[in-house]
Amino acid sequence: xxxxxxxxPSLDELSAWVDGEIGDGFDRQVLAEHVAACASxxxxxxxxxxxxxxxxxxxxxxxxxxxxGRVLDRLAGARSGSRPRRFLLPLSVAATLLVGxxxxxxxxxxxxxxxxxAALDTLETRQASPQAPQEQEAAPLAPAPAPAPAxxxxxxxxxTGKERQKEKSEKKVAKDAARSEPAFAPAPPxxxxxxxxxxxxxxxxxxxxxxxxxxxxxxxARRDExxxxxxxxAPAAPSEEAGAPCAVRDLLRPPLGWQGMDAEKAEAxxxxxxxxxxxxxxxARGPLPRLTLVLPxxxxxxxQDLLAxxxxxxxxxxxxxxxGGGCLEVPIDAQx
Amino acid sequence: xDVPALGKDDDEAGLLARARAGDRVxxxxxxxxxxxxxxxxxxxxxxxxxDAEDVVQDTFLTAWRSLGDFREEAALSTWLHRxxxxxxxxxxxxxxxxMRRASRSIDDEETGPAALIALEGGRSRAAAESPLRQLExxxxxxxxxxxxxxxxxxxRAVLALRDVDALAYDEIARVLxxxxxxxxxxxxxxxxxxxxxxxxxxx
Numbered sequence: 075x076x077x078x079x080x081x082x083p084s085l086d087e088l089s090a091w092v093d094g095e096i097g098d099g100f101d102r103q104v105l106a107e108h109v110a111a112c113a114s115x116x117x118x119x120x121x122x123x124x125x126x127x128x129x130x131x132x133x134x135x136x137x138x139x140x141x142x143g144r145v146l147d148r149l150a151g152a153r154s155g156s157r158p159r160r161f162l163l164p165l166s167v168a169a170t171l172l173v174g175x176x177x178x179x180x181x182x183x184x185x186x187x188x189x190x191x192a193a194l195d196t197l198e199t200r201q202a203s204p205q206a207p208q209e210q211e212a213a214p215l216a217p218a219p220a221p222a223p224a225x226x227x228x229x230x231x232x233x234t235g236k237e238r239q240k241e242k243s244e245k246k247v248a249k250d251a252a253r254s255e256p257a258f259a260p261a262p263p264x265x266x267x268x269x270x271x272x273x274x275x276x277x278x279x280x281x282x283x284x285x286x287x288x289x290x291x292x293x294x295a296r297r298d299e300x301x302x303x304x305x306x307x308a309p310a311a312p313s314e315e316a317g318a319p320c321a322v323r324d325l326l327r328p329p330l331g332w333q334g335m336d337a338e339k340a341e342a343x344x345x346x347x348x349x350x351x352x353x354x355x356x357x358a359r360g361p362l363p364r365l366t367l368v369l370p371x372x373x374x375x376x377x378q379d380l381l382a383x384x385x386x387x388x389x390x391x392x393x394x395x396x397x398g399g400g401c402l403e404v405p406i407d408a409q410x
Numbered sequence: 411x412d413v414p415a416l417g418k419d420d421d422e423a424g425l426l427a428r429a430r431a432g433d434r435v436x437x438x439x440x441x442x443x444x445x446x447x448x449x450x451x452x453x454x455x456x457x458x459x460x461d462a463e464d465v466v467q468d469t470f471l472t473a474w475r476s477l478g479d480f481r482e483e484a485a486l487s488t489w490l491h492r493x494x495x496x497x498x499x500x501x502x503x504x505x506x507x508x509m510r511r512a513s514r515s516i517d518d519e520e521t522g523p524a525a526l527i528a529l530e531g532g533r534s535r536a537a538a539e540s541p542l543r544q545l546e547x548x549x550x551x552x553x554x555x556x557x558x559x560x561x562x563x564x565x566r567a568v569l570a571l572r573d574v575d576a577l578a579y580d581e582i583a584r585v586l587x588x589x590x591x592x593x594x595x596x597x598x599x600x601x602x603x604x605x606x607x608x609x610x611x612x613x
Contacts, residue, residue, distance in 0.1 A: 089598035093572065095579045121542050121605050126573040128554045131547070137449045141463055145441055148471045149434055 083108060088115060092122045139362045140407055146358075147405070332365075332386050335408035340365040343384055350376040353401065362408040369402055371395045377404075426486060430477050437477070441470050444487060447575070448494045454570035455498040455563055465501050469494040484584055491577075491585045495567050502563040541609045550608065557607035565600035572597055 083091070083105055090096045091105055109115045332339075340363050344355030351373025358364040369377055374395040378388050386406060395402065422443065428436035448469055453462040472493050473480075480489055545553070558566055571577045571585060582593045 086594045086598045122601050129573045134450045134453050148467050
C-alpha cells in the first residue's frame with residue numbers, strides 16, 4: 075500500500091463511495107485501491123451495502139385502502155393556494171372600485187336632470203297631486219331597485235350566523251381551510267364542491283376515474299321544477315323535496331362500506347339512490363371504488379332504506395338526519 | 411354519461427399546470443400518481459401506520475395549499491418528498507420529546523470529536539468478521555426493523571431517501587433542505603449507528 079493509499083478514508087468518504095457520490099475532488103482510484111487493500115475498510119463497505127439491501131427488503135405496509143379517499147376528502151375541504159387565486163385580490167379590489175365609480179356616476183347622471191327640473195316638477199306635481207312630492211324625494215334613495223324576491227331565484231335556506239359557526243366548528247377540515255385562507259378569497263371548494271361539479275363543464279373538471287350518473291327522469295324533473303316551484307310557494311324555504319341545489323352541506327362521515335362493491339354495483343346503486351331522492355351520485359373508479367351520494371336531508375330516510383336493502387350497514391349515530399335543511403354527502407367505500 | 415379526460419393519459423406537466431390554476435381534480439390526479447411513493451417514505455420515517463396516514467393527508471393538503479409556491483426548479487416528486495419528510499419529522503418530533511433530543515444531539519455530533527471516535531471504533535470492529543453478514547436474511551431483517559425503530563427520525567429519513575428511494579445526494583439535500591455535506595455526514599453516521607445496533611442485537 076503506497077503512502078497515498080494508506081491514509082484511511084473518513085467514514086463520510088467511505089459511505090459516499092458506496093453510493094458513488096464521492097465527489098470530484100477525490101481520487102476515486104486511490105480510494106478504490108485503499109479499500110481493496112484495507113480489510114477493515116472493505117468490511118465496513120460491505121456492511122453498508124448489506125444494510126442497504128436489507129432496507130430495500132424491509133417491507134412497507136401497503137397503502138391503506140381508505141387512504142386515497144381520505145386524502146381526497148381533505149382536499150375537498152381545503153382551498154388551493156395556487157397562484158392564480160392570488161391575482162384575485164388586486165382584481166377584486168379593482169373590480170369593486172370600478173363598480174363603485176360607475177354606480178356613483180350613474181347616480182349623479184340620474185340626479186342631474188332631476189335637480190334641474192326639480193322646481194318645475196314640484197310645482198307641477200303639487201298642482202296635480204299633493205302626495206307626489208314624497209315619491210319624488212324618495213326616488214333618488216333607491217336608484218336601482220332589486221327585483222322582488224318572489225320572482226327571483228329562491229334564496230339559500232335560512233341559516234343564522236350562529237348555526238353556520240357551529241357547523242364550521244364541527245368540521246375540522248373546513249375550519250383548517252378557513253383559517254389558512256384570506257377572507258377575500260372566493261367560496262371554498264368544500265362548501266360548494268358538489269355544486270361546482272354539477273354546474274361546471276364536465277370536460278373541464280371530471281376525470282375519467284370519476285363517473286357521474288345522469289339524472290333519472292324523475293330526478294331531472296324535480297331539479298327542473300325546483301326554482302319555480304320553490305319561488306312560487308315559499309321563497310325563503312329550502313326546496314329540498316324538489317332536489318334544489320344545496321346551500322348547506324352536512325357531511326355524514328360514518329364508516330359506511332360495502333363488501334364486494336365494484337364500480338358496476340356502485341353505479342347501479344347510485345342510479346337507484348337518485349330515484350330515492352339523491353341529487354347527485356358520483357362513482358370514483360379504482361381498485362376500491364367509492365360511491366359518493368349527495369342528497370337533501372329530507373331524502374336521507376329513503377336512501378337509508380335503499381342502502382340497507384343493499385347490505386350497507388348504517389351506524390345508529392347517523393340514522394337520524396341532522397336538523398335543518400341542506401344536503402348530506404355520504405361517502406361509501408368498497409370494503410376489501 | 412361517462413365522463414372524459416384526466417387520467418393516465420394526462421402527463422404530469424399538464425396535470426400540474428391545471429392544478430396550479432386551481433383545478434382540484436387535476437391535483438387529485440397528481441395525488442394518485444405520487445401517493446404510493448409518499449406513503450413509502452413517510453412510513454419509513456414514522457413507522458406507524460395510523461400516524462403515517464395522518465402525515466400523508468397533511469402532506470397532500472399542504473401541497474395543495476402551497477402549490478402557488480412551487481417553483482418547478484425541482485421535480486414535483488422532490489417537492490412532495492420535501493413536504494412529506496418535513497411533516498413526518500415534525501410529527502415524530504411532536505410525538506416524542508425524547509426522540510427530538512436524541513436527534514438534536516446527533517446533529518451536534520456530526521462535526522464533533524465523538525464522530526471520529528465512533529468512526530474508529532466502527533472501523534476496528536469491522537476489521538473482524540462482521541456479525542452483520544453472518545445473519546440469516548430473515549434474522550437480519552427482524553433486527554434491522556428493531557434498530558430502525560430506535561434510530562432518530564432524521565436518520566431514518568436520510569436512510570430511506572438514499573437506500574430505499576435511491577435519491578442522489580443533491581436531491582436529498584433539496585428534500586431535507588440541508589447542505590450536501592450534511593447529507594453525506596448524516597448518512598454515514600446513520601449507517602454506522604444502524605450497523606452497530608444490528609450487530610449489538612446479534613452479539
